[in-house]
Amino acid sequence: MADITSDAVSTPRLSPSGPDQAIAEAGQPACRNAIPDADLLACVELLFFAYRDFTAGADAVLEEYGFGRAHHRVLHFVHRNPGMRVADLLDILKITKQSLARVLKQLIDKGFIMQRAGNDDRRERRLFVTAKGSRLAEKLTTQQSRHIENALSNAGPGAADFARRFLFAMITESDRPRVEALVKLASGMRAR
Amino acid sequence: MADITSDAVSTPRLSPSGPDQAIAEAGQPACRNAIPDADLLACVELLFFAYRDFTAGADAVLEEYGFGRAHHRVLHFVHRNPGMRVADLLDILKITKQSLARVLKQLIDKGFIMQRAGNDDRRERRLFVTAKGSRLAEKLTTQQSRHIENALSNAGPGAADFARRFLFAMITESDRPRVEALVKLASGMRAR
DNA sequence: CCAAATAAGTCAACATGGCTGACATAACCT
DNA sequence: AGGTTATGTCAGCCATGTTGACTTATTTGG
Numbered sequence: 001m002a003d004i005t006s007d008a009v010s011t012p013r014l015s016p017s018g019p020d021q022a023i024a025e026a027g028q029p030a031c032r033n034a035i036p037d038a039d040l041l042a043c044v045e046l047l048f049f050a051y052r053d054f055t056a057g058a059d060a061v062l063e064e065y066g067f068g069r070a071h072h073r074v075l076h077f078v079h080r081n082p083g084m085r086v087a088d089l090l091d092i093l094k095i096t097k098q099s100l101a102r103v104l105k106q107l108i109d110k111g112f113i114m115q116r117a118g119n120d121d122r123r124e125r126r127l128f129v130t131a132k133g134s135r136l137a138e139k140l141t142t143q144q145s146r147h148i149e150n151a152l153s154n155a156g157p158g159a160a161d162f163a164r165r166f167l168f169a170m171i172t173e174s175d176r177p178r179v180e181a182l183v184k185l186a187s188g189m190r191a192r
Numbered sequence: 193m194a195d196i197t198s199d200a201v202s203t204p205r206l207s208p209s210g211p212d213q214a215i216a217e218a219g220q221p222a223c224r225n226a227i228p229d230a231d232l233l234a235c236v237e238l239l240f241f242a243y244r245d246f247t248a249g250a251d252a253v254l255e256e257y258g259f260g261r262a263h264h265r266v267l268h269f270v271h272r273n274p275g276m277r278v279a280d281l282l283d284i285l286k287i288t289k290q291s292l293a294r295v296l297k298q299l300i301d302k303g304f305i306m307q308r309a310g311n312d313d314r315r316e317r318r319l320f321v322t323a324k325g326s327r328l329a330e331k332l333t334t335q336q337s338r339h340i341e342n343a344l345s346n347a348g349p350g351a352a353d354f355a356r357r358f359l360f361a362m363i364t365e366s367d368r369p370r371v372e373a374l375v376k377l378a379s380g381m382r383a384r
Numbered sequence: 385c386c387a388a389a390t391a392a393g394t395c396a397a398c399a400t401g402g403c404t405g406a407c408a409t410a411a412c413c414t
Numbered sequence: 415a416g417g418t419t420a421t422g423t424c425a426g427c428c429a430t431g432t433t434g435a436c437t438t439a440t441t442t443g444g
Binding site: 097098125 | 393
């Protein structure tokens with residue numbers, strides 16, 4: 001394909017302490033002077049470490065059950081949205097049906113999730129966590145919530161609000177309505 | 193066949209606006225009243241979506257070069273710490289030598305990274321990005337910085353500072369000094 | 385009523401990026 | 415010289431993503 005050595009791209013620099021307009025081209029026209037590049041770079045790196053450590057705790061718990069992060073995601077969203085369909089899950093996780101099937105099958109076989117044919121449409125398999133699944137989901141969520149809480153607790157009042165707005169703004173714009181509905185309504189999602 | 197409508201099923205606790213003590217048992221004795229569980233839960237979920245979308249842009253670029261996220265991390269940190277040793281990289285990434293070797297070799301073979309024997313200790317291989325490697329690293333960093341900037345720009349003044357503190361606090365405590373040194377030194381020790 | 389569309393499951397094959405264990409090589413240190 | 419250290423490498427396993435093709439059950443629409 002394209003020769004990568006060629007300078008097909010702009011290569012806007014972002015050198016340490018470089019002037020702001022380094023990344024101005026193609027950027028938002030407004031509000032482009034507020035944040036130094038070095039601070040943004042710091043955030044990029046911190047986000048990597050933060051996410052790594054954020055997931056580490058849950059990963060350790062999951063390992064005891066023979067599960068991985070993929071199982072966690074499935075369990076979590078089913079827990080949050082009882083009665084959701086497989087298609088809904090695929091939509092949220094943005095993975096293929098086959099990838100989902102692998103972990104979902106294990107969760108069902110081990111008795112953490114169960115499924116029932118839909119009332120209106122019996123092709124659908126509505127997903128529910130079992131009591132066992134609920135316990136694990138809550139154990140994981142509690143741990144992660146506490147992780148966040150500890151991080152926010154030193155950041156003063158309004159920290160949670162701020163974090164929520166920041167994280168929300170990090171989500172791809174076209175996905176925000178869906179995520180917003182998911183996060184806010186959560187258990188009301190099935191009514192549709 | 194057990195009817196799933198019976199109460200073997202979920203009972204999704206941690207309901208929005210649920211009482212605090214839902215996760216209070218076995219919790220921290222202090223500072224456990226500030227942030228509603230629903231807000232913490234929201235952050236947990238938002239973090240998942242935010243990180244997914246944050247990495248998506250870079251992933252797309254990397255794919256053009258036949259690289260993955262693992263290559264990105266290596267390239268990034270070598271770019272930020274020219275002359276770093278393999279052992280340093282292993283320490284930061286927390287992966288095995290063999291995992292690193294796989295991607296590092298490809299980056300070297302394709303001319304994005306080069307290595308030179310250390311001056312003092314010639315067993316060491318000091319790592320450097322090439323001009324080509326530098327261009328790619330900056331392209332990726334610029335994109336991610338812009339992503340963060342866009343997210344922060346709507347969050348008012350002090351947003352970057354807040355995000356940095358929040359993300360830093362999310363890092364495992366024992367790792368913070370190392371990360372702090374890494375992030376600060378590389379960006380030129382901004383007075384802050 | 386039958387054909388097409390839809391929801392879900394499944395098989396096979398493959399890629400990426402973690403992991404372990406074992407071993408090789410070169411350079412350093414005592 | 416012998417042991418330690420820094421790095422590289424071979425071989426194989428596992429988790430989790432991918433594509434493509436196909437089946438089954440059910441609903442829907444002409």
